[in-house]
Amino acid sequence: MKVPVKSILVITPDAAVSQAIGSALGGDPGLKVETKASSLTQLNGKAVKFAQEHDFIIFDTDPGNEADLHAIEELARDRREGVILLALTSSDISLAAARKLTRAGVDEVLPYPITGAELTEQLDRLRARATPEVVKGGAGARIGRLIAVAQARGGSGATTVALNLADALTGKGGFLHKADKHKVALVDFDLQFGTIGSALDLDEQDTLLKLAQDGTVPDIRFLEQSMATLPGGLSVLPAPSKFAPVDALRADQVAAILDLLRQTNDYVVVDLPRALVGWVEPVIEQTDELLIVTDLAVPSVRHARRLMDFFKTVNIGLQTTVVLNRESRPLIRSGVHKEAAAALNSKLEFWLPVDEKAARAAVDQGKPLSAVASRSPLTKAIGHLAKAITKALPAAARVGASR
Ligand SMILES: Nc1ncnc2c1ncn2[C@@H]1O[C@H](COP(=O)(O)OP(=O)(O)OP(=O)(O)O)[C@@H](O)[C@H]1O
Ligand SMILES: [Mg+2]
Incomplete structure (x- = not known):
């Protein structure tokens, strides 16, 4: 079976982060990676527009930053159906902070630095969860x-x-x-x-x-x-x-x-x-x-x-x-x-x-x-x-x- 190509948008002002993700995922023919050198809040609402065009949005964020959380809430609320949000945060993030992110609508919190293998593993898992085959129920299919x-x-x-x-x-x-x-x-x-x-x-x-x-x-x-x-x-x-x-x-x-x-x-x-x-x-x-x-x-x-x-x-x-x-x-x-x-x-x-x-x-x-x-x-x-x-x-x- 031909695997449909999934598109990923990486939003980060940090060139090292986007480079690391790009090289981790670049070799996968089932993935198309695009990068925006910006923070979520700098995109000023435009992230919602991008969310219409991609299957995964990966962004780095600081859960202590209220503006970031607000931007994530907006993104989660207005995303196209099936779009998955992944937040990259520092690996010593507290549980309370991780919880804030999931409350705001993030599907997965990924500690950074993350190895290429870990990142592809997470994406494969999320991809399996949201393939067209399984969401064929259309409106109402869930990610419980x-x-x-x-x-x-x-x-x-x-x-x-x-x-x-x-x-x-x-x-x-x-x-x-x-x-x-x-x-x-x-x-x-x-x-x-x-x-x-x-x-x-x-x-x-x-x-x-x-x-x-x-x-x-x-x-x-x-x-x-x-x-x-x-x-x-x-x-x-x-x-x-x-x-x-x-x-x-x-x-x-x-x-x-x-x-x-x-x-x-x-x-x-x-x-x-x-x-x-x-x-x-x-x-x-x-x-x-x-x-x-x-x-x-x-x-x-x-x-x-x-x-x-x-x-x-x-x-x-x-x-x-x-x-x-x-x-x-x-x-x-x-x-x-x-x-x-x-x-x-x-x-x-x-x-x-x-x-x-x-x-x-x-x-x-x-x-x-x-x-x-x-x-x-x-x-x-x-x-x-x-x-x-x-x-x-x-x-x-x-x-x-x-x-
Ligand atoms: N708050 C409570 N008040 C009174 N009885 C309780 C309470 N909580 C559990 N029980 C009773 O204690 C017994 C053990 O509970 P339960 O089977 O839920 O525990 P468990 O941790 O799943 O045990 P197991 O090790 O067998 O898996 C059951 O008979 C249950 O009805
Ligand atoms: Mg039991």
Whole structure:
């Protein structure tokens, strides 16, 4: 198949940057590279015009500069359908700064300096996400946001958070703004110990096991047919009901599953496995927000920190959010809270209280919390988390939708 030529516009006043990108990408016959020796703000609104003519816009930016952020917002708002925005920033950018950029509408934050190999790898991935074949749905095809959920220790509540967050993100539980109704997919990648299927009382099905055994890369029809859809619209890919070795999946299969689900959903929520197998890497590479579910016990906090550090070696711009489960928000923070906040480099914004009654009712009835205890403190706290996520990561990058 002939690969269509994609055109890239590089906007930077720094000749060294444009030269480095030009020589990294110049040899690729599938890419046409054009450069504007200017900053985004110097283009003074003209960037929007250029955005009509190119598939990728790469620009260097300083997230501390409000004018830059404003220019990015404009560009993101008025871009032609399918145009992907990549921001180059210094490699020691803080998480808060990276988050500012994605909030403004950037699809990918790339730390600079970046090697040619890294840059082409990122572009290939984004290109695969937005090829005409996959956006053939025209208006409404999506590039969904990926939220991965990890646990600081066994039983810390990661599955409860993943499942009920996915449910809340659909918008049907009344947690979000009335107009915010989202398509959401929930994937149980806890291959060996996954409990989402039973927590939602789904029929046993072994899509992931079949993929592992056949070694095939799925297409969207296969995935959609094998996913269960709940009444509220949440679609679910459960873990196999039979035993599967934890390394049974390959990284390219996992990457394909996520790519496909992101094209058809506004949000994809992934319950991660306990083991850090190789195929977790593509999940983390694509993750927009990693939630680490923990409690305040010292070993949990330490493990949460180690996990964060490890995942950031895979995805340097990874945004992480700490979710404290079975912990009520304190009125006044004690030394323990302050130490945890420092160790996790987090403001500790999300607290989910102990709520045995609601948790038990949900498990017993095989339904999300919103269906069995919509007003319980735990349901509300997860709704609050969903709202914060939709604010930080609006379901904005919809390819082809007029916004
Ligand atoms: N805030 C809470 N209040 C009361 N019970 C909770 C709360 N959070 C989770 N639970 C319960 O604790 C148990 C473990 O939760 P869950 O399965 O979500 O944890 P996990 O981190 O995914 O565990 P695993 O290591 O098995 O993957 C479940 O029975 C769940 O209903
Ligand atoms: Mg679990």
